[in-house]
Amino acid sequence: MNDPLPSWRTGIAKSAVVDFVARVTKEGSSDFVAPTERIATFDNDGTLWCEQPMQVQLFFAQHRLKELAANDPTLRERQPYKAFLEDDMNTLAVLGKKVLFEIALATHANITTDEFDRMVRAWFSTTEHPKLGRPIAECVYRPQLELLSFLRENGFKNFIVSGGGVDFMRPFAEEVYGILPEQVIGSSVKTRFEMREGRGVLVKLPELGSFDDRDAKPENIFLHIGRRPVLAFGNSDGDLALLRYTTSGYTTSGPRPHLALLLHHDDAEREFAYDRDFRLSPLAEALDRAVDYGITVVSMKRDWHTVFPEPR
Amino acid sequence: MNDPLPSWRTGIAKSAVVDFVARVTKEGSSDFVAPTERIATFDNDGTLWCEQPMQVQLFFAQHRLKELAANDPTLRERQPYKAFLEDDMNTLAVLGKKVLFEIALATHANITTDEFDRMVRAWFSTTEHPKLGRPIAECVYRPQLELLSFLRENGFKNFIVSGGGVDFMRPFAEEVYGILPEQVIGSSVKTRFEMREGRGVLVKLPELGSFDDRDAKPENIFLHIGRRPVLAFGNSDGDLALLRYTTSGYTTSGPRPHLALLLHHDDAEREFAYDRDFRLSPLAEALDRAVDYGITVVSMKRDWHTVFPEPR
Numbered sequence: 001m002n003d004p005l006p007s008w009r010t011g012i013a014k015s016a017v018v019d020f021v022a023r024v025t026k027e028g029s030s031d032f033v034a035p036t037e038r039i040a041t042f043d044n045d046g047t048l049w050c051e052q053p054m055q056v057q058l059f060f061a062q063h064r065l066k067e068l069a070a071n072d073p074t075l076r077e078r079q080p081y082k083a084f085l086e087d088d089m090n091t092l093a094v095l096g097k098k099v100l101f102e103i104a105l106a107t108h109a110n111i112t113t114d115e116f117d118r119m120v121r122a123w124f125s126t127t128e129h130p131k132l133g134r135p136i137a138e139c140v141y142r143p144q145l146e147l148l149s150f151l152r153e154n155g156f157k158n159f160i161v162s163g164g165g166v167d168f169m170r171p172f173a174e175e176v177y178g179i180l181p182e183q184v185i186g187s188s189v190k191t192r193f194e195m196r197e198g199r200g201v202l203v204k205l206p207e208l209g210s211f212d213d214r215d216a217k218p219e220n221i222f223l224h225i226g227r228r229p230v231l232a233f234g235n236s237d238g239d240l241a242l243l244r245y246t247t248s249g250y251t252t253s254g255p256r257p258h259l260a261l262l263l264h265h266d267d268a269e270r271e272f273a274y275d276r277d278f279r280l281s282p283l284a285e286a287l288d289r290a291v292d293y294g295i296t297v298v299s300m301k302r303d304w305h306t307v308f309p310e311p312r
Numbered sequence: 313m314n315d316p317l318p319s320w321r322t323g324i325a326k327s328a329v330v331d332f333v334a335r336v337t338k339e340g341s342s343d344f345v346a347p348t349e350r351i352a353t354f355d356n357d358g359t360l361w362c363e364q365p366m367q368v369q370l371f372f373a374q375h376r377l378k379e380l381a382a383n384d385p386t387l388r389e390r391q392p393y394k395a396f397l398e399d400d401m402n403t404l405a406v407l408g409k410k411v412l413f414e415i416a417l418a419t420h421a422n423i424t425t426d427e428f429d430r431m432v433r434a435w436f437s438t439t440e441h442p443k444l445g446r447p448i449a450e451c452v453y454r455p456q457l458e459l460l461s462f463l464r465e466n467g468f469k470n471f472i473v474s475g476g477g478v479d480f481m482r483p484f485a486e487e488v489y490g491i492l493p494e495q496v497i498g499s500s501v502k503t504r505f506e507m508r509e510g511r512g513v514l515v516k517l518p519e520l521g522s523f524d525d526r527d528a529k530p531e532n533i534f535l536h537i538g539r540r541p542v543l544a545f546g547n548s549d550g551d552l553a554l555l556r557y558t559t560s561g562y563t564t565s566g567p568r569p570h571l572a573l574l575l576h577h578d579d580a581e582r583e584f585a586y587d588r589d590f591r592l593s594p595l596a597e598a599l600d601r602a603v604d605y606g607i608t609v610v611s612m613k614r615d616w617h618t619v620f621p622e623p624r
Contacts, residue, residue: 182536
C-alpha cells in the first residue's frame with residue numbers, strides 16, 4: 001500500500017495517527033466510529049499554516065489599512081494603526097491576539113459580505129508571505145495537507161476551528177485544504193441583513209460576534225457541529241479546551257476512541273521555534289501537561305520529513 | 313421514471329420544484345450550479361412539521377416544566393409558568409413567539425448538553441402530539457420528506473434554519489429528515505465549557521445566544537454556511553428575510569438561479585388554516601407580496617396530495 005503520509009517520518013506521532021484511523025474505521029471493531037460521527041477539527045494558525053512572525057490575517061488587515069489610510073491619513077498618526085502601517089512588530093506583539101483581531105475586524109466593517117469575499121480572494125491570489133517569500137497558499141504545512149486528505153478518504157469530515165476570521169479563512173480553506181465553507185468555524189463579527197436596491201445583502205458590523213479561542217472553541221463546536229469531535233489538532237494553549245473536549249467523549253460502553261494532537265514548533269531551521277516564547281505563543285501548559293491530558297505531541301523537527309509544499 | 317414527489321399534486325408548485333432541480337443540475341447549462349453550491353435551507357416549524365396549536369418544542373418545555381414543578385411547586389403560581397402548566401392556550405398565545413422561546417430556554421438551563429440530548433431523545437421516543445394524536449415523528453409533512461430526499465439525490469445539501477432550539481431539533485432532524493447535526497441552524501443559548509471530574513463538558517446557560525428568526529436567519533446562514541442558498545422554503549413572515557436573501561444571488565453573468573417557496577396553511581380539513589390569523593402566525597406580507605418578491609406559494613390544500621405520513 002502507498003504511504004498516505006509521505007511527509008511524516010516514521011515514529012510515535014505517525015503511528016498514533018495511522019493506528020487511530022485504522023481502528024475507528026474497522027467495522028465490527030469495538031472502536032468503530034460511524035462515518036457521520038467522524039468529525040475532525042483543526043486549528044488553523046500555527047497548525048495548518050505558518051503563523052509567524054504574525055498571523056496571515058494581520059498581513060491582510062495591514063494591506064486593507066493602507067487602502068483606508070489613503071483616504072484618511074490621520075490613521076498614520078493613531079495607535080495601534082500607526083504600528084500596523086509602519087511594520088512596528090514590537091508594538092504589535094505586545095498588543096496581544098484579541099486586540100489585534102478586533103483591529104483587523106474594524107478595518108473590514110461596513111462593507112457587505114459579498115464585497116469582503118471579493119477582497120479576500122483578490123488578496124490571496126496576488127500576495128506573497130512577507131517573511132517566507134512564497135505565495136500564501138504555499139505557507140501551509142505539507143504534512144497537514146496529506147493528513148486532511150487521508151482523513152477525508154477514510155470518511156472523516158474535516159472542520160477548521162480557529163481564532164481567524166471565519167469569512168477570511170473560507171475562500172482559502174476551500175481552495176487549499178478542500179474544506180467547504182460550512183466546515184469552517186472561526187471568529188466572527190455580527191452582520192446586519194439589509195435590502196439594498198431590492199437585493200438582500202449582509203453588512204459586516206464593527207462588533208465582535210465570537211472570538212473563537214480557548215473555551216469558545218468547544219462552545220462553537222457545539223453551536224455549529226453539535227457533536228463532539230473524535231480527532232482534534234492544535235498547537236497552543238488556545239487549543240487546550242478543544243483538545244480536552246475531544247478526549248472527553250463517552251459512549252454507553254465507556255470512553256470513546258479519540259485522538260488529540262498538538263504541533264510543537266521546535267524547528268528553527270525549517271520554520272520557527274517558539275514553543276516557550278510566551279510573547280509569541282503561550283503553549284506552556286499544553287506541552288507540560290500533554291501526557292496527563294492524553295495529548296500526542298507532534299514535533300515539527302522530529303516527526304515531519306518536509307514542512308512546506310513544493311512551489312507550484 | 314418514477315415520480316420523485318408522489319405526494320405532490322401536478323401543478324405550478326410541483327413543476328417549479330422539478331424544473332428548478334433539472335436546470336441547476338444539468339451540466340453545461342447556463343443555470344448549472346456546482347454541487348458544493350447546492351445549498352437548500354428549510355424552516356422547520358410550519359414548514360417541515362406541524363406547528364399548531366403550538367410549536368412542538370413548547371410541548372417539550374411543558375413536559376420539562378412539570379418535572380421542575382415537582383421540585384419547586386411555586387412555579388404553579390407564577391406566570392407564565394402557570395399558564396404553561398395549566399394548558400392555558402389563550403394566555404400562551406398572547407405572550408408571543410420570542411417570550412415563549414425564552415421561557416423554554418430557561419427550563420433547560422444549567423444542565424450539560426449531553427444531559428439535554430438524552431432528555432430530548434427520551435421525550436421524542438415516548439411522546440404523542442397532544443392534538444394530532446400521533447407520534448411526533450409522524451407530525452412531519454410527507455411531501456417535504458419526499459422533497460428532502462429528491463434534493464439530496466440531486467446533490468443538494470439540506471439545512472434547517474429555524475427559530476426552534478438548535479439542540480432540540482438535532483436528534484429528530486437526523487433520524488426523521490436525514491439532516492446531520494452540523495446542518496441544523498436554530499435558536500441557541502450560550503454554553504460554558506467546564507472540566508467536571510476531569511472531563512470537558514458544556515453547560516447550557518439561561519442566556520440567549522441567537523433567536524433565529526427573521527433577519528437573524530440570513531445572518532446565521534452566513535455565520536454557519538458561508539454561502540447564499542439557492543433554494544429556501546418557509547411558511548411565515550419570519551422566513552421572509554431567508555427567502556429574499558435566497559432570491560438575491562448574483563454571479564458575474566447575472567442573477568443566479570434560485571427557488572424560494574412559501575407554504576400556505578389553507579387546509580383546515582387535513583391540517584390547520586391559519587394564514588391570516590395574525591395571532592397565530594403573521595404571514596400577511598409574505599402572501600401579499602409573494603409575486604413581487606419572486607416567491608412561489610405552495611398551497612397545502614391544492615398542491616399536496618397527502619399531508620402526513622402513513623402510521624409506522
